[in-house]
Amino acid sequence: MPELPEVETTRRRLLPLLQGKPLLRVRHQDPGRYRHTERAEGARLLDLGRRGKFLLFALSGGLEMVVHLGMTGGFRLEATPHTRLTLEFPSLLLHFHDPRRFGRLWVVERGDYREIPLLGRLGPEPLSEGFQxxxxxxxxxxxxxxxxxxxxxxxxxxxxxxxxxxxxxxxxxxxxxxxxxxxxxxxxxxxxxxxxxxxxxxxxxxxxxxxxxxxxxxxxxxxxxxxxxxxxxxxxxxxxxxxxxxxxxxxxxxxxxxxxxxxx
DNA sequence: CAATCCACCTGTTCGC
DNA sequence: TGCGAACAGGTGGATT
The missing domain is CATH 1.10.8.50 (Helicase, Ruva Protein; domain 3)
Structure with a gap:
C-alpha cells in the first residue's frame, strides 16, 4: 500500500510531533507481528528516518524501532476500529491502523537488521544523491x-x-x-x-x-x-x-x- | 536462478 | 436485496 511518497510523508508529519519525547509504553496484543516492543519502553525518540518503505525510529539507548506499513498500515492520531498497536508518548497517543495486519514492527539494536527481511538488501534511495x-x-x-x-x-x-x-x-x-x-x-x-x-x-x-x-x-x-x-x-x-x-x-x-x- | 502460485488478512466493490 | 467472486498500496516462501 504505502509506497515511498506515502511513507516519507508520514515521516515528515510525525517527526516534529515526536522528536525528543519518551516512548512511555507500547500497547498491542500481537507479539508475533510486533517484536520485542518492551525493549523500547522508556526510550526517547531521537530521530525518525526512512529506507524504502521502512520507517526507522531512532531511540535512545542504542535502539531502533523499525516499522513496515504493509498494504494497509498507517499511523493515526485517533484510534480506529483497526488500531493494532498504540505508542504512548506524554500527552500523545499514536495509533497504528492496519486492517489487513500485513504491517510489522521490530525493536532492535540500532542497525542490526538480521531478523528484518528485505531491509538489509534494499537498493538505493531514488530521491537521494546516491541514486546515479x-x-x-x-x-x-x-x-x-x-x-x-x-x-x-x-x-x-x-x-x-x-x-x-x-x-x-x-x-x-x-x-x-x-x-x-x-x-x-x-x-x-x-x-x-x-x-x-x-x-x-x-x-x-x-x-x-x-x-x-x-x-x-x-x-x-x-x-x-x-x-x-x-x-x-x-x-x-x-x-x-x-x-x-x-x-x-x-x-x-x-x-x-x-x-x-x-x-x- | 527465475517465473508462478500461494499465503498472510480484512474490507470493499462488482456482477449476476 | 443477496451472495459469491474479484480485487486491494506488500512481501516471503514453496514449488516447478
Whole structure:
C-alpha cells in the first residue's frame, strides 16, 4: 500500500510531533507481528528516518524501532476500529491502523537488521544523491526480468510499489513487459528520469489516497497525487496522452496499468 | 536462478 | 436485496 511518497510523508508529519519525547509504553496484543516492543519502553525518540518503505525510529539507548506499513498500515492520531498497536508518548497517543495486519514492527539494536527481511538488501534511495544514472543502467543490464517486476523488487530503487511503477513506466513510454536488459541507454535514462519525477511529484502532493482512503496522513488528511494518475486504477479510461483506453494486465502477480499505444 | 502460485488478512466493490 | 467472486498500496516462501 504505502509506497515511498506515502511513507516519507508520514515521516515528515510525525517527526516534529515526536522528536525528543519518551516512548512511555507500547500497547498491542500481537507479539508475533510486533517484536520485542518492551525493549523500547522508556526510550526517547531521537530521530525518525526512512529506507524504502521502512520507517526507522531512532531511540535512545542504542535502539531502533523499525516499522513496515504493509498494504494497509498507517499511523493515526485517533484510534480506529483497526488500531493494532498504540505508542504512548506524554500527552500523545499514536495509533497504528492496519486492517489487513500485513504491517510489522521490530525493536532492535540500532542497525542490526538480521531478523528484518528485505531491509538489509534494499537498493538505493531514488530521491537521494546516491541514486546515479550509471548504477541504474547497470542494474537494468543485469536483469532479464520484465521492467514491472524489476521495479517492484526493491533492488534497483527502494520504495517503488505498484502505483509508482506503473506511473513511471507510462511517463517513460515503456511497456511493463519489456525485459530490462533489452533497453537502450536512452530508454534506460527515460525510466530513470521518469521514476525520480513521479516520486518527487507524488511526495510534493502528500502521496496518493485511493477511494478506500486506506492511506491518510496521521491527522487524517488525504494525499492528492491520485488526481494525477495517468494509468493506475484507470482501466478502460482514455490515456491522457493519446485517448486510447488504458489496459490492465497481471504482470509479476500484480495488476499493471498501461497505454497499449504510448507504451507499445 | 527465475517465473508462478500461494499465503498472510480484512474490507470493499462488482456482477449476476 | 443477496451472495459469491474479484480485487486491494506488500512481501516471503514453496514449488516447478
Amino acid at each position: 544514472l550509471e548504477g541504474f543502467l547497470q542494474g537494468l543490464r543485469r536483469s532479464a526480468k520484465p521492467l514491472k517486476a524489476l521495479l517492484l523488487d526493491q533492488t534497483l530503487a527502494a520504495g517503488v510499489g505498484n502505483i509508482y511503477a506503473d506511473e513511471a513506466l507510462f511517463r517513460a513510454r515503456l511497456h511493463p513487459l519489456r525485459p530490462a536488459q533489452e533497453l537502450s541507454p536512452g530508454e534506460g535514462e527515460r525510466l530513470y528520469r521518469a521514476l525520480r519525477e513521479v516520486l518527487a511529484e507524488a511526495l510534493a502532493l502528500g502521496g496518493s489516497t485511493l477511494s478506500d482512503r486506506t492511506y491518510q496522513q496521521p491527522d487524517g488528511r488525504p494525499g492528492s497525487f491520485q488526481e494525477r494518475h495517468a494509468v493506475y486504477g484507470r482501466e478502460g479510461l482514455p490515456c491522457p496522452a493519446c485517448g486510447t483506453p488504458i489496459r490492465r494486465q497481471v504482470v509479476a502477480g500484480r495488476s499493471t496499468h498501461f497505454c497499449p499505444r504510448c507504451q507499445g
